[in-house]
Amino acid sequence: MSAIFLPRAMRIGAGALTELPAALAQLGLRAPAILTDAFLAGSGALDRVLGILAEAGMEARAYSAVIPDPTVASVDAAVAFVQGGDHDCIIGFGGGSPIDTAKAVAILAARGGTMRERKAPHQENVPGLPIIAIPTTAGTGSEATRFTIITDEANDEKMLCAGLAYLPVLAIVDYELTLTKPLRLTADTGIDALTHAIEAYVSKLANPFSDGMAIAAMRSIWPNLRRVCEQPGDRAAREAMMVGSLQAGIAFSNASVALVHGMSRPIGAHFHVAHGLSNAMLLPAVTAWSAPAALGRYADCARAMGVSDSGEGDQAAVARLVEALRDANRDLSVPTPKSYGIDEARWTELLPLMAEQALASGSPGNNPRIPDAETIQALYRQAWA
Numbered sequence: 001m002s003a004i005f006l007p008r009a010m011r012i013g014a015g016a017l018t019e020l021p022a023a024l025a026q027l028g029l030r031a032p033a034i035l036t037d038a039f040l041a042g043s044g045a046l047d048r049v050l051g052i053l054a055e056a057g058m059e060a061r062a063y064s065a066v067i068p069d070p071t072v073a074s075v076d077a078a079v080a081f082v083q084g085g086d087h088d089c090i091i092g093f094g095g096g097s098p099i100d101t102a103k104a105v106a107i108l109a110a111r112g113g114t115m116r117e118r119k120a121p122h123q124e125n126v127p128g129l130p131i132i133a134i135p136t137t138a139g140t141g142s143e144a145t146r147f148t149i150i151t152d153e154a155n156d157e158k159m160l161c162a163g164l165a166y167l168p169v170l171a172i173v174d175y176e177l178t179l180t181k182p183l184r185l186t187a188d189t190g191i192d193a194l195t196h197a198i199e200a201y202v203s204k205l206a207n208p209f210s211d212g213m214a215i216a217a218m219r220s221i222w223p224n225l226r227r228v229c230e231q232p233g234d235r236a237a238r239e240a241m242m243v244g245s246l247q248a249g250i251a252f253s254n255a256s257v258a259l260v261h262g263m264s265r266p267i268g269a270h271f272h273v274a275h276g277l278s279n280a281m282l283l284p285a286v287t288a289w290s291a292p293a294a295l296g297r298y299a300d301c302a303r304a305m306g307v308s309d310s311g312e313g314d315q316a317a318v319a320r321l322v323e324a325l326r327d328a329n330r331d332l333s334v335p336t337p338k339s340y341g342i343d344e345a346r347w348t349e350l351l352p353l354m355a356e357q358a359l360a361s362g363s364p365g366n367n368p369r370i371p372d373a374e375t376i377q378a379l380y381r382q383a384w385a
Contacts, residue, residue, distance in 0.1 A: 002207035002208070002209060002210075002254070003254075004207075004209050004254050005146055005164060005167055005253060005254060006144065006167075006250065007133075007143070007144055007167060007168045007169060007170060007171045008027070008169045008170065009023060009026065009027065009169065009170045009171075010143075010144070010170070010171045010172075010173060010246075011023055011170075011171075011172050011173070011174075012171075012173040012174075012243070012246070013173075013174065013175070013239075014174065014175060014176050014235075014239070015174065015176065016172050016173060016174035017048070017049070017052065017134065017172055017174045017176070017177065018052060019172070020049070020052055020053065020132075020134070020172055021052060021053055021055075021056030021058055022056075023132075023170055023172065024058065024089070024132070024170070025056075027089075027130065027169060027170060029088050029089045029130060029132075030058055030059075030088060031058070031059055031060070031085075031086060031087050031088045031089070032053070032058070032060045032087060032088070032089045032090065032091045032132065033060070033061055033062075033063065033081070033082045033085060033087040033089075033090050033091070033105075034046070034049060034050070034060055034061070034062040034063065034091045034093055035062075035063050035066055035078055035090060035091065035092055035093065035098050035101050035102045035105060036062065036063070036064050036066060036092075036093040036094050036098050037064060037065075037066045037067070037068075037094050037095075037097065037098055038064055038065065040064070040093060040094050040098075040136065041062070041064035043180075045093075045136065045177070046062055046064060046093065049062075049091075049093060049134070050062060060091075061081075061085045061087070063078055063081040063082075065077065065078070066078065066094065066097055066098045066101045067097065068097050068272075068274065069097060069151050069158070069268055069269070069272065069275070070097055070100055070101045070104070070150055070151065071150065071151045071152070071153045072114070072115060072116070072150060072151070072152050072153060072154075073153060074101065075101055075104045075105060075108065075115065075150055076108075078101055078105045079105050079108045079109045082105055082109040082129075083109055087109075087129065088129070088130070089129055089130040089131070089132055089169075090102045090105055090106045090109070090129050090130070090131055090132065091132040091133075091134060092131065092132070092133050092134065092142075092168075093134045093136070094134075094135075094136050094137075095135065095136060095137040095139065095140060095185075095189070096137070096139065096140030096142050096149075096275060099133045099135065099140065099142040099143060099168075100142060100148045100149055100150065102131055102132075102133070103131055103142075103148035103161075103166040103168075104148050104150050104161070105129075106127075106128040106129040106130070106131045106165075106166075107124060107128040107165055107166070108128070109128065109129060110128030110129050111126075111128055115150045115152075115159060115161055116152060116159065118161045118163075119159040119160065119161055120159075120160045120161060120162050120361065120362055121162075121362060122161075122162075122163075123162055123163040123164075124161060124162070124163035124164075124165040124166065125163045125164040125165055126165060127164070127165050128165060130169045130170075131166070131167070131168040131169060131170075132168060132169065132170045132171075132172070133168040133170070133171045133172070134171075134172045134174075134177070135171075135173060135177070135242075135245075136177040136178060136181075137178060137181060137185060137189040137245075138175070138178050138186075138189055138190060138193060138228075138238070138241035138242040138244070138245040139188070139189020139190060139192040139193050139245055139276050140189065140192060140193075140245070140249065140275070140276075141193060141196055141245050141246060141247075141248050141249015141250070141252065141253070142249065143168055143171035143172075143173060143246065143249060144167075144168070144171055144246055144249040144250045144253055145166070145167070145249050145250075145252065145253035146162060146163060146164055146165075146166050146167040146253050147160060147161065147162050147166060147253065148161050148166045149161070149265065149275075151268075151269050156269045156270050157266075157269055157357055158265035158266065158268055158269040158357075158361075160265070160361050160362070160363070167253070171246070173242060173243075173246050174242075175235070175238045175239040175241070175242035175243075176235075176238075178238050178241070178242060179232070179233060179235070179238060180232075181232070183229055183232070186228050186229055186232065187225075187229050187280075187332040187333070187334070188274055188276035188277040188280060188334075189245070189276045190221065190225045190228065190229075190241055190245075190276075190332075191225070191276055191277075191279060191280040191283065191328070191329075191332070191334070192275060192276030192279050192280070193217065193221055193241070193244055193245040193248045193249075194217075194218065194221045194222065194225065194248070194283075195257075195260050195261070195276075195279040195280075195283055196217070196245075196248035196249060196251065196252045196257065197213075197214045197215075197217035197218045197221065197244070197247070197248040197251055197252075197301075198214070198218070198283075198287070198298075198301050199252060199256075199257040199258040199259075199260055199261060199366075200213070200214040200248065200251035200252040200254075200255040200256070200257065201214040201215065201218075201251070201255075201297060201300065201301055202258060202290065202294050202297045202298060202301070202367075202368050203252075203255045203256050203257065203258050203366040203367075203368075204258075204365075204366045204367070204368065205255045205256045205366055206255045206297075207254065207255060209254060210250075210251045210252075210254040210255035211251075211255075213247045213248070213250045213251035213254070214247075214248065214251035214252075214255070215300070215304045216244075216247045217244045217245070217247035217248035217251060218244075218301060218304040218305050219244075219304050219305070219306075220240045220241070220243055220244030220247065221240070221241060221244035221245070221248070222304075222305035222306065222307075223240075223305075223306065224237040224240040224241050224244070225241070225328065225332075226328070226331060226332070228241050229332060255366075256363065256366045257363050257366070258290075258363055258364065258366045258367040258368075259286050259290060259358075259363065259364045259367040259371065259376075260279055260282050260283055260286045260287075261279065261361075261363045262358040262359070262361045262362075262363035262364040262367075263282050263286065263354075263358045263364075263376060263379065263380065264278040264279045264281075264282055265278075265357070265358070265361060266350075266353070266354035266357045266358055267281070267282075267337070267354070269357070270350055270354065271337070271340075271342050271347075273337075273340065273342075277334065277335075277340075280329055280332075280334040281329075281334065281335070281336060281337060281340075281383055282379070282383050283325050283329075284322055284325040284326045284329060285379055285382045285383050286379060287321065287322055287325060288322045289369065289371075289375075289379060290367055290368050290369045291318045291321075291322070291368075292369065293367075293368040293369035294368035294369075295314040295315065295318055296314055297368065298314075298317075298318045298321055299313075299314035299315075299317035299318050299321075301321060302317040302318060302320055302321035302324070303317060305321070305324065307320045307321055307323075307324040308320045308321070336383065336384060336385055337383060337384050338384050338385045344384075347380075347384065351377045351380055351381070352373070352377065354376075354377075354380060355373040355374075355376040355377045355380070356373060358376050359373060359376065364376070
């Protein structure tokens with residue numbers, strides 16, 4: 001038996017942003033608080049959203065101080081902003097950080113308490129304010145997931161918070177919002193989406209519904225990942241990446257992620273590496289280590305991505321998959337932790353804590369091959385250089 005969770009409504013495609021007022025009205029919503037970041041506020045993108053809403057007679061207030069990797073303090077500041085107005089919903093406009101912030105704020109502004117008390121394995125299912133997600137990156141899939149990640153700055157821990165309460169009621173998925181994304185962000189968010197699809201497919205919680213979404217996502221993402229980096233204005237490639245990212249988000253929201261994500265979060269928390277980039281740093285090594293426990297599943301991934309043909313055996317297909325992931329990191333200039341500039345002494349010193357935090361997240365328990373703390377430290381060392 002599988003339980004499947006999806007946003008109530010999704011509007012997908014070029015120009016979907018212009019349908020925001022109609023989509024809100026359909027849900028009986030009229031007074032959104034928009035949470036976004038300084039870049040989108042400065043680039044004119046936020047003004048465009050406010051203009052679309054104003055034209056439809058909808059009063060919105062905007063908060064543009066969302067930070068990358070939102071912290072307890074940054075979420076509290078956004079909660080205070082929302083409580084200072086009369087709002088019936090929260091819009092997260094941007095990449096994963098504004099959407100994750102919106103999810104946390106929707107609960108805290110309505111019901112109070114802290115994110116620490118809502119950390120996994122706790123399940124937050126009673127809804128707060130309705131959440132609307134408008135992604136501007138093709139990567140996190142957060143517009144379709146029942147998860148948010150908030151960093152507790154007191155101990156540098158990225159807290160995974162899960163439950164139906166974090167699932168947006170509406171997702172506006174307009175690939176035109178990604179056309180101006182810089183190269184590094186395009187590459188890192190693209191690999192993030194690919195990681196979501198692969199991990200959802202090999203997860204111990206995978207099911208036929210999530211499998212279909214994960215395979216479709218890999219078919220969309222892999223052939224277009226280099227293309228969007230080389231030709232940023234390629235609309236067809238941008239659309240494929242945006243749809244693939246959404247499908248991957250749906251897949252992992254209904255099957256969970258695994259070891260790559262469990263290990264990735266502590267790198268982000270301690271060294272402030274962007275989430276997609278820390279996933280990319282780990283994906284080849286973790287895939288190579290995990291694959292013997294689920295050769296057939298990883299071989300399916302290789303075939304869906306087109307790096308192996310249907311006539312090839314599982315072992316050979318998986319070897320091609322690992323090689324293809326390493327090649328992608330090289331071609332897209334994904335740094336190692338070492339070349340990124342992380343201090344080796346501090347990296348080594350933090351390995352036991354990072355391994356402990358990775359295991360505590362619960363994600364490694366969904367991996368086809370379940371590691372102990374010692375193995376996780378060994379994989380971190382392997383990824384270092």
